[in-house]
Amino acid sequence: xxxxxxxxxxxxxxxxxxSLRRRRDPARGDDVYEVKLGDEFLMxxxxxxxxxxxxxxxxxxxxxxxxDIAVGGLGLGYTAQAALDDPRVRSLVVIDAxxxxxxxxxxxxxxxxxxxxxxxxxxxxxxxxxxxVEDSCGLDPREPERRFHAILLDVDHSPRHVLHPRHxxxxxxxxxxxxxxxxxxxGVFALWSNDPPDEQFSSVLAEVFAxxxxxxxDFNNPLQGGTSANTIYVARxxxxxx
Numbered sequence: 001x002x003x004x005x006x007x008x009x010x011x012x013x014x015x016x017x018x019s020l021r022r023r024r025d026p027a028r029g030d031d032v033y034e035v036k037l038g039d040e041f042l043m044x045x046x047x048x049x050x051x052x053x054x055x056x057x058x059x060x061x062x063x064x065x066x067x068d069i070a071v072g073g074l075g076l077g078y079t080a081q082a083a084l085d086d087p088r089v090r091s092l093v094v095i096d097a098x099x100x101x102x103x104x105x106x107x108x109x110x111x112x113x114x115x116x117x118x119x120x121x122x123x124x125x126x127x128x129x130x131x132x133v134e135d136s137c138g139l140d141p142r143e144p145e146r147r148f149h150a151i152l153l154d155v156d157h158s159p160r161h162v163l164h165p166r167h168x169x170x171x172x173x174x175x176x177x178x179x180x181x182x183x184x185x186x187g188v189f190a191l192w193s194n195d196p197p198d199e200q201f202s203s204v205l206a207e208v209f210a211x212x213x214x215x216x217x218d219f220n221n222p223l224q225g226g227t228s229a230n231t232i233y234v235a236r237x238x239x240x241x242x
Contacts, residue, residue: 008109011100015163020104033076033110035101037163045111048078049219050192050230051154055082057215057232058150058190059089066090070139070148070182072129073155074101077112079192083152084119092122093140093148097155099126129155130167134178150188151179158195158231171201176208186239193231201233210238 010019016038025032025046033045059067067088071080074096083089094116096102102124105113116122125141138144139151156162159171169175179189189209197214205212212235221228 009100009104013098013100015097018098018100020109035076043075045076047219047221047228048076050194050217050232051075051078052082053215053217053230054152054154054190054192054232055079055086057234058152058188059083059086061188061234061236062088062149063186064088067149068146069093070095070151072151072153074105074124075154076110077105077116079152079154080116080122081112084116084122089121092119093125094122095125095127095129095132095139097126097128102126129153130170133170133175133182139182147182147184148187149184150190151182152190152192154192156193158193159191159198159201160195171204173204173207176204180208180237183237185237187237189233189235189237191233193233195231196229197231205233205235209235211236 005023006021008020008022010017019036021034021036022031023034035042065088068091069083069089071083071092071094074080074094080092080094083092104110105124106117108114108117116124127141132139136144138146139148140146156167162168170179183189197216202212202214212233215232215234217230217232218227219229
């Protein structure tokens with residue numbers, strides 16, 4: 001049996017102090033992994049329904065063919081693992097700003113680390129996703145002009161509640177157009193949000209993409225009791241669009 005509480009790793013970063021913690025949940029009888037940035041909880045292995053739904057709802061819009069996927073935000077790896085669980089996925093590039101988070105997976109300090117780090121289809125890349133969208137290097141440093149069948153994003157709390165002010169530009173029409181330029185024709189962009197559906201952001205998606213939709217994903221919340229919800233936005237680029 002593991003210890004009741006353990007701080008597995010703690011590091012100072014440019015974004016603030018980040019820590020990986022593991023605690024024993026007596027009600028569930030298993031270990032819960034949590035990531036904090038400063039005093040703020042970023043993610044928990046208790047709440048993964050939204051991250052998994054992000055992948056499944058996004059990839060559901062794609063054809064039955066070999067797929068190249070990019071993920072912004074590694075976290076505890078649930079979005080990325082859901083992509084690798086889809087047999088259509090041929091390649092997966094996962095971008096995270098923090099090398100420390102990538103190292104947790106490479107050192108197998110988190111439950112999905114061994115699976116992600118050992119899958120030959122998956123490559124973990126340290127970088128600023130938001131800058132890479134508009135930079136000439138693109139989302140794949142090895143292939144700057146590469147475009148993807150889907151881009152899945154789970155970094156900020158929501159389009160309105162961002163982790164850094166520079167992220168806000170992406171959620172405006174110019175930012176979404178730059179992101180759409182990294183997609184193949186008929187490609188899909190999907191976004192996780194911890195806030196209720198945002199009509200203003202939905203309007204941005206409708207302006208840039210050929211079609212868009214919003215999904216509310218309900219899940220049990222054992223900490224607060226009852227049910228909580230995440231929002232998943234899914235938008236598809238026009239076929240034949242460059």
